[in-house]
Structure formats: structure tokens, C-alpha cells
Amino acid sequence: MQGSRLDSRPMLRLLSDDDVDRIHRAAMRILEKTGVMFRSREALAVLGAAGARIDEGQGRAMFPPEMVMEAVSKCPSSLQLYTSGGSPAAFVGGEESHYAPGSTALNFGDGDGRDAREATSADLRDIARLVEGLPNIHLQSTAVVACDVPREIADLYRLYIVLCNSSKPVITGAFSVQGLVDMKDMLSAVAGGDDALRAKPFAVFDVCPSPPLMWTEISAGNIMDCARFGLPLELISMPLSGANAPCTVAGSVVQHTAETLSGIVLAQAVKEGATVIYGGAPSLFDMRHGTTPMGSVETMMIDICYAQMGKFYGLPTHTYSATTDAKVLDMQAGLESSLGSVLCALAGINIISGPGMYDFLTCQSLVKLAVDNEICGMVYRFTAGVDASEEAMASELIESAGPGANFLSSPHTLRFFKGEQYVPGPAIDRRDRKRWLSKGGKDTIARAADVVSRILGSPAAPVLTDEARSRLDEAVRRIARRHGIRSLPLGPDL
């Protein structure tokens, strides 16, 4: 009877099979005829050796369709992520969704988010600790760029702070070619060696092409290093519809497909079987304000369509959603975050980055993370679908109870209600007015702030073993010394 539960999982697709096929062929044609620019001699050499036609003058690689499809066929269809301690944490594949805080915000907003300021290391520590305590946000991310850290190590130091404060798998990324190498060393230090890290990955690296159809030296270098080191790679193509991509949903998806496939080919050319997540962060380009609204419904449509392409190619998928363009945590923030969370989960997107973020992708907020955690809880309940087993239908119970009965004291209720009902709160409030008033009549922001205080106010349990922590500290010391850095906020003694 469990079978009916799985069959009825709600699912959302926007493209017909024919659409998928035509988008696929359009992307293949672009890859073969126009090609993609790689501002990296090494990448061009690797691709040339693997069978791409290289135009040195233009710095472009043109890909024969067979080469692309062979690379796609080498990609694993799923990925098991672990905690930093090596326990299974998140299966990235199938129709499952896992949320991660939106990444690399420059600003941080307290309270209702109106007064955003530059983010600090302490903010990132708080975000990591909060997310560790939020059950519906399964993944961490290097959520902000801390302004109190020297820029040379701003990428890797984010990872250090998250690793010290949470054991959940982390979505991250490097700001330079060397940055990624250093970050691999830090992860290895925690895992206890490169092999241990490869066997039980607990970090995913985001790498972004520059639309349309270009990869920088850094991004191409990062792809190749991820493949070499066995680090899961998440490609983040970000067409902006109407700006650096066609203004149509379909055109943006075609461009996204071509860019993502070109990254996949490079990864597989370096190492067959490299794990690649078919991700992205596209956006509509707002023609009135020249902005990139993540909360627009067209942005979500592009997300859903390219994820469908990713599933067509048999890869795990990712997107940026569950975020908002509101500058203050208000109704717009709630509705855009909810809409994105629901739609992208229904599309079966495996990793959804965005919770906590607002003001496009520029601000992170503890309060919003606490609210989003409850939105995600509702989504998980929804995507679990309807249990229509005989027992759940309870026809016998209805018959035996008869007209006028109540079910509150029925053993069936006691047995089933917890599985049937997701109980949100305290950010979502379901008290009646009188009791709500007696508890202070607090609004969403204040209730979510209570969640934040409770989790951050409880003593922090160490997330790394003493050995792992001292190896990680030593790795960071080495890197900091190389850059001549004398002190680091929240860091080890240098």
C-alpha cells in the first residue's frame, strides 16, 4: 500500500517531450556551430585533446554532438552527501529536494531587514549555527562574504567558519583558482585525507559561466580542479532574460542548456565520471529597473524548464529560488519565497539555494531563515503527497463510527495525525486571536526572531572532533601565513 504514496507524488513539468527534444537539439547546434568561449588555454587544450574543435584565435571550443552526449552519459545520476563527520546527510537525485541558504550575500539584515549592512564573520557563524538547528534546511552554504576578513582569503575563510559551526553538507565556491585548491585542503583536513573526502563528500562547489556562452579563466580552472580532486561540482549558468540572454523563457533555457553542457564536457574531459550537478541561477531582466528579480514568476519558469532538461540528461539538479526581491521582510518577501519554494520542489529540483536571502541575492537574514524553514516544512509535507492507502482512507472507521460521531478521540486519529499534519510554528501562527494577544500579539518577524534567539542562545555543541578541528586550524594557519595575514576574526591564533 506504500506504493500508492510514491505514485501520487505531485510533480510539475512545463515542457512537452517535443519541447525538450527541440531545446536539446538547439543547444547541440549552438555547441557544434557557434561553440563556447573558454578564457583558459589549459581548458581549450584539454577540450581539444578530448575531441572538440578549437578556434585558438577566438578562444572557442566547438563540440561534436556525440562528444557532448558521451560526456553526459558519464555523469553520475545522483550524489550522496555526508555530514562533515561522515554520516549520510542528503541524497541529491530523483525528485527529492533539499534547501540550502542562499550563498555569497554581501550584506546582512537584522530584524525586519530594513537596515542592511555589510556582513561579518560573526553573522556567518550565527547563520551556520541557526541552520544547524533548523530541521527543514538540510544543507549549509557559505552564505555571506564577511567584510572583516582579508579579501585574499574571503572565499575559503567562509568555509572555515561554516565547518566550525555545523556538520551539515555545505554548498560553497572559490573566488580564484588557488582558492579552490586551498579549500580542498581544508576539507581534506577535516575528512582526514583526500581519499576520505572523495569517499564521503560534504561540500559542493558552485562554478558560474559568464553569459552568454563564456567561461573565465577562474571558472574553467575551478571546473577542472573539482574534477581532478573528486569534488562535486555544481554548474550555475545564469542567463538574464533580455539582457545577456534572449528575453524569452525558451531562449533562456536553450542558452542555459548550451552553457551547462559545455561545462559538463570540460569536467568529463578532465575526469570521467566526475559528479556534476545541473544547476543555475537564471533571472528575468526587469526592463523598468534594470534589475534581476529572483521572485518573478518567469524566473521560476526558467528554473523549472532547465531542471526538466537536467532530468532529461539524467543529472541531479539545482536552482536558486525561495528568495525574494523585497528590501524588507514583508508580504512580498513571504509570497515570493513561498512561491519559489513550492514550484521548484514540485519540479523535483534536488538542491534549492535561497532561504534566508532577500533584496535580490544581496542580503542574508537570520529571521528570514527561520521563516523559510517553516515554508520548507510545508513544502516537504506537500511533496510527500497523499497517502491514499486503505488505512488512510479509513472507510471502515467512517462506517463503524456512523453519522454524528467525532474522531478526536479515535485511535485512528492518534495513530495518523502526526504523519498527516505538518505542524509549523512559531513563525507561522495558528493560535486564535485571544491567545495570540495573550502571548504578546507578535508578528511573524518577532516570532521568527524568538526562534533565532532560542537556537543561538543554546550552548553550541562542538561539531568537529578535536583532531579534525586542529587539522583544519593548521590548514587555515598555513594559508593565512602564506598571505602574510596576522589575525583573523573567530579564527585560530596565527
Add this chain to the structure above:
Amino acid sequence: MSSLLLEKLVESVVRADREEAERLAREALAAGVAPRDILMLGLSPAMTRLGRLWEEGEVFLPEVLASAEVFEAVSRSVDSTGRGGRAPVGRCVLGTVRGDLHDLGKNIVGIMLRTAGFEVVDLGKDVPCEAFVGAVRQWRADVLGMSALLTTTMREQRNVIELLKKEGLREGVLVMVGGAPVTAKWAEEIGADAYAANAHEAVEKAERMLGVV
């Protein structure tokens, strides 16, 4: 008669109707209107009006860009310098910094500066420090505008400013920075003269720095 013609010209540029705008400009020239007056009264007001309409959310960016193209084309057909004998407001060197291939915002800034009467030397994207500094020297630029969209590349803006100092060129040029991760605080930190959040602001600040308005 000519004022009605020029008013129609403004309208046609706002509508981005190139054929009509070119026809009206020819008609005005034939009627003896000075190129300078066609520019000042028939073309520039269109861009000012569009800038205002855009601020108010009444027109959309692709429409502003289409009008800017008509503006440029008609300006040049009226007068080969496109300025009708007016001196350029200032000379601006623009580019996206090394390692960064995002040039959309920078391009919009370039178009807006041109329509405001600046002479613009656009170095493109992925521009090394040396090329910025070389162009500032070669063109004796009044303003240097640098764009960076990535947190990874914004520090290049600092490198360019440092190189300008080393080459003794910093005093002679006003440096303006922009791009998604860039803030006023960052501009101050690296010793830039101004930060602009968007194309409109870029024009405003460039004009203010040069004392044009």
C-alpha cells in the same frame, strides 16, 4: 514652424522611430535650423525626457536603448561630430575589469554618458590594469569608469587605482566604480572618487564631478 518641427523630432526619438526622426532632421536642416539647435532642442530633450520616464517606470530599458541608438544616428547625420559644434562635456574611459566578462551594465552606462554629451572610450571587458592606465594616458581622460560584477574581480578596481598612482596619473583623472557587489564604502576604501549604482547615477555623478551641472 521650426519649433513644431523640433517638437515632432523629440517625439520621434522618444518613440525610437528612426526613419521619421531622420526625415524630420533633414527637414529642419533644409528649413535653415542650425545643427546646434537641432541637437539642443530636437534631440537632447528626448533623452532627458526618456531618462525621467525611465526613472518613473513609464518606459522600459530596451525602449530607452532603442531611442539612444536613434539619437546617436540622427545626431551624427546632423553633424558629423554628433555635437553640433559643442565641445564634449568630458572624456570618459570605460571598461569591465580583468577576469570579468560582464559588460551589460557598463554598456548601458556608456550609452547614457554618450547621450549626455560625453566622449566615451569603451575598452570592453576583461580589461587589464595596464590597458586602463594606458588609455587614461593616451586619451587624457577626465573620468575613468570601472565595472566589476563579481566579488572575485572587484579587487581589480583597487589594482587599477594603485597603478594609476604609480604612474603619476591619479591626480588628473576622476575614478568612478560600479557593479553589483560594489558599494560606496568599497569605493571609499580603494580611493575612488565616486560610486554609481546605475547608469542614471553614473551620468549624474560624472557631470557633478566635472562641474557640468
